[in-house]
Amino acid sequence: MTRLLLALLLACAVVLPAAAxxxxxMLHDPALEQRARDLSANLRCLVCQNxxxxxxxxxxxxxxxxxxxxxxxxxxxxxxxxxxxxxxxxDFVLLNPPFKLQTLALWGGPVVFxxxxxxxxxxxxxxxxxTAGAAQAPLSDDERKRLDRLMRDxxx
Amino acid sequence: xxxxxxxxxxxxxxxxALVQAALPLAGAQRNxxxxxGVAAPAAFAQxxxxxxxxxxxxxxxxxxxxxxxxxxANSHSTKPMLYKVSGVWGNHEGSMLLxxxxxxxxxxxxxxxxxxxxxxxxxxxxxxxxxxxxxFLAFILFTSNPFDRAIPAPFDGRxxxxxxxxxxxxxxxxxxxxxxxxxxIAFSFAIAxxxxxxxxxxxxxxxxPWTLAAWxxxxxxxxxxxxxxxxxxxxxxxxxWDPVENAxxxxxxxxxxxxxxxxxxxxxxxxxxxxxxxxxxxxxxSLLGTFLVxxxxxxxxxxxxxxxxxxxxxxxxxxxxxxxxxxxxAWRGPQLTGGGLFRPISxxxxxLLNNLLMSIGAVVVLFGTLFPLFAQVVDYKMSVGAPFFNRxxxxxxxxxxxxxxxxxxxSWKRGDLPGAMGRLWAxxxxxAAAVAVAIAVATKTSVWGPIGLALAAWLxxxxxxxxxxxxxxxxxxxxxxxxxxxxxxxxxxxxTLAHFGMAVAIAGMTGAGVWKVESIxxxxxxxxxxxxxxxxxFKGASEGRGPNYxxxxxxxxxxxxxxxxxxxxxxxxxxPVRGMPTTEAAIESLFLGxxxxxxxxxxxxxxxxxxxxxxxxxxxxxxxALIMVFGGVLSLTDRRYRVGAPVRRRPPAAAQPAE
Numbered sequence: 032m033t034r035l036l037l038a039l040l041l042a043c044a045v046v047l048p049a050a051a052x053x054x055x056x057m058l059h060d061p062a063l064e065q066r067a068r069d070l071s072a073n074l075r076c077l078v079c080q081n082x083x084x085x086x087x088x089x090x091x092x093x094x095x096x097x098x099x100x101x102x103x104x105x106x107x108x109x110x111x112x113x114x115x116x117x118x119x120x121x122d123f124v125l126l127n128p129p130f131k132l133q134t135l136a137l138w139g140g141p142v143v144f145x146x147x148x149x150x151x152x153x154x155x156x157x158x159x160x161x162t163a164g165a166a167q168a169p170l171s172d173d174e175r176k177r178l179d180r181l182m183r184d185x186x187x
Numbered sequence: 188x189x190x191x192x193x194x195x196x197x198x199x200x201x202x203x204a205l206v207q208a209a210l211p212l213a214g215a216q217r218n219x220x221x222x223x224g225v226a227a228p229a230a231f232a233q234x235x236x237x238x239x240x241x242x243x244x245x246x247x248x249x250x251x252x253x254x255x256x257x258x259x260a261n262s263h264s265t266k267p268m269l270y271k272v273s274g275v276w277g278n279h280e281g282s283m284l285l286x287x288x289x290x291x292x293x294x295x296x297x298x299x300x301x302x303x304x305x306x307x308x309x310x311x312x313x314x315x316x317x318x319x320x321x322x323f324l325a326f327i328l329f330t331s332n333p334f335d336r337a338i339p340a341p342f343d344g345r346x347x348x349x350x351x352x353x354x355x356x357x358x359x360x361x362x363x364x365x366x367x368x369x370x371x372i373a374f375s376f377a378i379a380x381x382x383x384x385x386x387x388x389x390x391x392x393x394x395x396p397w398t399l400a401a402w403x404x405x406x407x408x409x410x411x412x413x414x415x416x417x418x419x420x421x422x423x424x425x426x427x428w429d430p431v432e433n434a435x436x437x438x439x440x441x442x443x444x445x446x447x448x449x450x451x452x453x454x455x456x457x458x459x460x461x462x463x464x465x466x467x468x469x470x471x472x473s474l475l476g477t478f479l480v481x482x483x484x485x486x487x488x489x490x491x492x493x494x495x496x497x498x499x500x501x502x503x504x505x506x507x508x509x510x511x512x513x514x515x516x517a518w519r520g521p522q523l524t525g526g527g528l529f530r531p532i533s534x535x536x537x538x539l540l541n542n543l544l545m546s547i548g549a550v551v552v553l554f555g556t557l558f559p560l561f562a563q564v565v566d567y568k569m570s571v572g573a574p575f576f577n578r579x580x581x582x583x584x585x586x587x588x589x590x591x592x593x594x595x596x597x598s599w600k601r602g603d604l605p606g607a608m609g610r611l612w613a614x615x616x617x618x619a620a621a622v623a624v625a626i627a628v629a630t631k632t633s634v635w636g637p638i639g640l641a642l643a644a645w646l647x648x649x650x651x652x653x654x655x656x657x658x659x660x661x662x663x664x665x666x667x668x669x670x671x672x673x674x675x676x677x678x679x680x681x682x683t684l685a686h687f688g689m690a691v692a693i694a695g696m697t698g699a700g701v702w703k704v705e706s707i708x709x710x711x712x713x714x715x716x717x718x719x720x721x722x723x724x725f726k727g728a729s730e731g732r733g734p735n736y737x738x739x740x741x742x743x744x745x746x747x748x749x750x751x752x753x754x755x756x757x758x759x760x761x762x763p764v765r766g767m768p769t770t771e772a773a774i775e776s777l778f779l780g781x782x783x784x785x786x787x788x789x790x791x792x793x794x795x796x797x798x799x800x801x802x803x804x805x806x807x808x809x810x811x812a813l814i815m816v817f818g819g820v821l822s823l824t825d826r827r828y829r830v831g832a833p834v835r836r837r838p839p840a841a842a843q844p845a846e
Contacts, residue, residue, distance in 0.1 A: 051422050053787070054709045054796050075570045081429045083572065086422060126572025133567045137558050141551045141579045148543045155539075156531055174387075181389055 051088050056097050058104065067100050070112055073127045074099070083126055095124075190255055193243025194334035197284075200236035200291070201324040203229055207294075207317035211310035215382075223310035227298035230313050233320060234288075234295035241275075241288045244333050248275045254340035257281060257333045263346040263764050265735040273357035274347050279481060279497075280333035282360060286477070287323045289361075289368040290316070297372060297397075304393065311379035312372075319371055322504045330497045346764030349736070355415035359408060363435055366405025367473040370442055372397040374470035377463045378512055381519040386459040391452035394466065396823055398449060399681075402442045403819035409435050410812035421770035421785045423703060423800050425808065426696075428576040433556045434476030440549035441469035444542045451535050455599055457525030458539065460516075465542070467516060471509045472549065478505050484560065533602040537594035544587040551579050581635070588642045588693065591686060592649025596656065610656065614648035621645075630702055630719070639697025647690035654683050681822025685815045692811025698780065698804025709794040719801035721782055722746045723755075728786060728795055736760040736769075741786030741795060743773065752777075757786040776806040 052071075058064040068085060074095060076087035084092040084099075095116070102112040116124055128134045207229035214222025247255045248271050251264045261278040262271060270277075276285040294316040301309050327333070350356070376394045380386045412432070417425040426432065445465040451458045478484070482498030529535040555571045562569050592614055596607040608615075621644035625637040655661070657679065658671040704719040712727040726742040743755040755773035762769070775782040780803040787796030 052707055054707055055790070057707060073572075073574055075572060080431070081570065081572050082427060086420075086424055086427065088421075121568055123568040123570055126570055127574035127578075128569055128571055133562060133565070134569065137555070137571065137575075140554045140558075141547075141583075144547050144550050144554070145583070148547045152531075152539070152543060159528060178388060181392065 051086055051092075052096060053093070056093065056100065058100050063100075063103050066109060067096070067103050070099055070103075070109060071096055073113075073125065074116060075124050075126050077120060077124065081126070189243050190247055190252065190334050190336075193240040193247075194332070196236045196240040196243070197324065197334070198328060200233050200240065200287075201321065201328060203233045203236060204291075204317045204320040204324055207233060208314050208321055210314075211317075212314035215307040215310040215314070218307070220306060223306050226310045226313035226317075229317070230291070230294040230298040233317070234291040237284075237288045237291045241284055244281060244284060245272060245275050248272065248281075251344065253342070253344055254336055254338070255333075256335040256337040259337045259341055259344045261347050262344040263735070264343055265764070266347060266352070267734050269354065269357060270347060270352045273351070276360050276364075277347055277351050277357075280327070280331045280335075282364075283323065283327050283331050283481070284333050285361065286364055286368060287320060287327065289364050290320055290323065290371055293369060293372050293397075294320070297375075301393070308376075308379055308383060308390075311382055312375045315375035315378045316371060319375070319508070322508070326497075326500050326504060330500050346762070349760065349762035349765055349767045349769045350419065352735075352762070352769075353415060353419055355411055355419070359411040359415060361408075362404050362411060363408030366401050366403075366408050366442075367435070367438060367476065369397065369401025369404055370438060370445075370466075370470040370473050372401070373442075373445060373466040374512070377466035378515065380463060381515050381523075384519060384522055386452065386463060386523050388453045388456055391449045391462065392827070394462075395446070395449045395453065398442060398446050398466075398469075399819050399823055402439070402446055403816045403823070405435065405439050405442060406812055406816050406819070409439060410809050410816075414809050417805070418772045418774055419769065421772055422798065423699075423705075423772075423781075423783055423802050423805070425699065425805070428555075428573045430556050431480055433552050433576075434472075434479045437549045437552055437556075438469055438472040438476060440545045440552070441465060441472050444545040444549075445469050447538050448542050451538055452525075455527040455529070455535055457527040457529065457535065459523040459525050460520045461539075461542070463520060463523060464516060465546075467509075467512045468546075468549075471505075471512070472553075474501075474505050474508055475553075478502060479556070527600070529599070530601045532597065532604045534594055534597045534599045536602070537590050537597055541587050541590050541594065544583055544590075548580055548583045548587075551583065552576065555579070585638065585642065588646055588689075591689070592646045592653075595653045595682065595686075596649075611649055611652055613652055614645050617644040617648035618642070630704060633701045636697060636701040639693060639701065643690045643694035643697065645690075646693065647687055650683055650686040650690065676827070677825040678822045678827065681818040681820075681825070684818030684821065686818075688811045688814030688816075688818060690811070691814060692808050695804045695806065695808030695811055699802050699808065702803045704801040704803075706799045708797060709790050709792075710797045711792075711794040714794075716797075716799055718799045719780075719803075720747060721752065721801060723782075723784060723797075723799045725795070725797060726754075728789070733760065735764065736762045738771075739786060739789070741784070741797065743784045743797075743799070745775070745782055745784075753782065755782060755784040757784050759786050759788070779803060781805050 052068070058067060071085035072083050074084045076082045076084045076089050076092035076095070078089050078091050079087045082092075084095045099112055099116065102115055107115065113125075122129060122133075128137055130138060207226060210222045211226035211229075214220070214225070244255075244257070246252075247258050248262055249268070251258065251262060251271070253259050253262075257278055257280045258274075261281075262274045266274065275281045294313055297304075297309070297316065298313060301312075304312070373394050376390065376397070380390055409432075412435070413425040416427070417423060445462065445468075448458050448462040448465055452462045478498075478501045482501055484498055527535070531540075555575055558571050559569055592611065593604075593607050596610060597604070618641040621640040622637040625640045629636055657675065658668045660668045706716050706718045706723075708716060710716065710725040712725055715722050715724045717723075722745065724744045724746070726744055728739050728741045730737065730739055732738070738758045738760045740756055740758045743757070745752040745755060753775040755775060757773035758771040760769045760771060761767070770785050770787075773784045780801055783800035783802055785798040787798065789795050
């Protein structure tokens with residue numbers, strides 16, 4: 032895998048990039064072409080940094096775009112096309128990570144963060160209510176005067 | 188000779204930074220005014236030395252001194268002067284030098300404008316700032332010396348990536364760094380406050396302008412970057428959730444949260460620990476971003492492993508700074524108890540809620556960016572791309588934006604939510620109208636189109652309602668309202684503008700993200716294509732030469748309903764030094780959207796590949812960012828920030844300095 036990646040990186044450096052989707056690779060049927068575009072947006076250009084093959088102008092992205100269109104023309108469903116691409120390149124090619132054991136943490140993470148945040152907020156208000164009225168660290172007279180002077184400019 | 192002088196100045200600045208870190212920090216501990224007094228002149232000397240060093244490197248680039256390795260690798264004698272100069276920071280070594288330059292200049296600015304800070308706080312802040320300098324100066328000198336010689340010197344340089352040879356990108360890194368590094372001040376203030384053991388309203392008032400300045404710069408930097416992607420990459424994309432973009436977005440989120448929580452500390456003397464925490468987090472994100480971008484760990488863990496020197500150095504630096512500051516926070520943070528109590532439904536409460544949502548957003552972005560790295564550890568190769576981020580991040584922002592319109596209408600301590608919602612009827616009506624418009628004009632059905640426009644309308648109108656409340660429009664005489672409008676403090680204007688700008692930007696993101704119309708085809712001269720009602724007629728292509736490139740230029744006439752709208756001229760450039768093409772999209776910004784045309788490769792039959800777009804509302808995104816930044820700058824000029832903090836120790840008579 033390492034060697035393959037390295038080869039890909041080198042290929043990217045040498046090959047002259049053309050533009051992203053080119054007219055000559057597009058399908059004549061607009062409905063099929065739209066499907067190809069939608070699928071492409073979720074497929075990673077293997078030699079780029081998080082760019083989809085739809086956006087990338089690398090030669091390899093073009094090959095993949097053509098491959099996707101070939102499969103669609105051959106009558107594959109969207110899922111079949113994706114499965115086919117994944118079988119060749121692995122999950123690495125998917126910009127939208129699949130739900131599976133290895134990505135459980137990824138998809139669960141944001142939910143956990145949100146729950147933790149809400150929990151923390153609730154805790155905060157509870158503790159606040161419990162310690163309400165607790166004594167505050169008093170300011171010295173001098174500090175109070177300085178603070179008053181600072182705050183005097185404030186609009187209400 | 189000049190190059191050696193620059194190198195020497197850089198070494199010297201490291202020693203100055205060491206002194207600036209050691210003496211003032213120790214002096215503050217021993218309460219020794221002389222030792223503390225070293226901080227300000229040392230900060231000045233350090234900034235001067237690094238500026239001199241930076242000047243020397245710039246000189247090497249401008250004069251194309253190909254005996255300097257960095258110049259050879261990133262410059263070429265035929266490059267236009269602007270890009271010779273921007274080439275200084277368009278590479279790893281030079282950009283790190285710019286990083287420390289900005290760090291030192293910020294430190295110097297604190298020394299300059301903070302004359303009336305309490306001596307110990309000032310000494311500690313500058314000492315911490317110098318500690319960061321020490322780390323990064325050592326990093327540059329030991330692993331990334333921009334002054335390394337190339338022996339033997341080649342005849343010419345290897346040129347600069349043509350994509351970077353663009354005015355937008357020339358100024359993108361400096362602004363981004365001004366933002367990134369600007370958060371170091373808030374960080375240093377926070378660490379100093381933790382050492383001192385106190386955070387009060389005055390502290391928040393000192394921190395706010397620096398945070399605001401950093402935030403404004405970062406906003407410009409991010410906007411410039413996305414604008415560049417939009418017009419340079421040639422397909423109208425403006426945000427890709429690329430790890431490098433994420434690296435700049437996370438500090439922005441944390442910084443925005445910090446900006447708002449500092450308000451609460453200043454006005455209500457509460458949320459102190461949280462604010463200090465955010466100050467640490469914002470700068471930690473900046474450091475993390477620097478690490479991610481500079482170590483090469485993102486391209487591939489393997490690339491990082493084969494040349495780990497730089498990466499490991501920054502990683503260790505990152506761990507020391509982040510680990511050390513969080514440890515300090517864990518130790519001293521709990522002592523920072525806040526005074527003012529408040530209900531969840533109150534201005535503090537809503538600010539806290541939005542702080543939380545923004546922080547979770549930042550954490551989610553961090554998580555998604557780093558997850559593939561962790562997955563590699565267990566030998567699972569995967570990608571996390573735009574679909575993930577859009578799905579997870581965007582929903583988090585919906586309640587945030589919705590709250591944003593309400594918060595300013597709630598009072599401190601205990602707010603009246605039904606009352607506020609009642610006063611927001613106009614905003615609700617605007618949002619409903621936006622949904623109707625979105626559904627009526629939509630070329631594609633999408634849930635996010637109506638939601639995005641509704642949020643934008645809600646926030647824009649909510650901001651206007653808040654302004655109207657402030658000046659008591661229609662509830663008092665127009666003259667009185669006008670008088671109130673004239674007397675509104677600039678900081679209040681700043682908030683109004685920044686929130687309004689955000690609404691405009693959201694409309695832009697929604698329009699461009701959801702309703703972009705695209706047409707890709709081959710065209711012969713005379714061919715016409717209709718894109719969203721605009722008829723693009725290809726007039727033909729011609730060839731020519733620029734300063735260091737050759738180009739094909741394609742001309743398009745655009746008409747609508749038979750009326751001429753504009754003529755667009757797009758270029759495809761080839762830079763022979765690197766053998767790389769770039770596209771220069773032709774863009775005409777109209778009020779409701781951009782006409783966007785790109786000329787592609789010539790085909791065998793004499794036609795040309797062309798890409799034509801109508802990007803609805805896209806320019807609003809950058810207009811919105813500009814409005815936000817303008818609000819930030821206006822806020823910075825508020826009298827209270829100019830004179831408020833320094834006035835702390837002066838007698839009242841001197842409280843009105845002539846400025």
